[in-house]
Amino acid sequence: MGKDSKAKDAGGKGKGKAPAGEDSGGGKGKGKGGGKSSDLGTCTYVKARHILCEKQGKINEAYKRLEEGWLGNGDKVPPAEFAKIAAEYSECPSGKKGGDLGWFPRGKMAGPFQDVAFATPVGTTSAPFKSTHGYHIILAEGRKN
Template sequence: MGKDSKSKEGKGKGKQAAGSADDNASKGKGKGGKSSDGLGTCTYVKARHILCEKQGKINEAYKKLQDGWLNNGDKVPPAEFAKVAAEYSECPSGKKGGDLGWFPRGKMAGPFQDVAFSTPIGATSAPFKSTHGYHIILSEGRKN
């Protein structure tokens, strides 16, 4: 994934990813954040994502996640999300289960950052579009 010159924060360098990221504040540790859930107040997010060029393909991946977990109200286990990412993602990170590791606010651009920093820990985002294609994000952690 490449640079995105339309970053809301003017820091369009780095990869853009999609997904959702949760924050350690949801465990009751709102370090430095004003919000008790930590959403939107953390500095770093740990996430996995699935990236597809075509909307139909990302919808297939999402349906697989829904059928396995989301329709039952369950959270998708990271290992299971990784299997779906390896099967569907067109991003090089797909080979490692969509793992993006920890990334700071300002590294990812536009919609990806917005979704990553607003998705609760353990939650999976709905599919969304960015300049790189269609994404689903699994939020794995937050920290300051």
């Protein structure tokens, strides 16, 4: 991902994106669970899927599908379902793998992508945001040190 200094909201309503102080536990709901809240700021690796689109309208369309299916009800998006939407909408080569980026360390991804990936609690989906590569949505699947 390219170097950026700040994440910019791409017009999403922010459902599924949690503040940095929220924990990373699993379960149903909007990102609240039984994990340590300190994991968000101190983890070394994150496992994530993403959707990348050049145009804001296309990423908003993908996000709307996530909202209609899960986020609008306060549910988490199942990784398999996120993968289907990533395969349909993402313009990144990872889209063919359901947007799977695997595990990556701090410092590998630049700017807002890294910021959002490491701030999104496990099991939750970020709101759309912009980087130098386009517009993204991230599903955080795991954290480790």
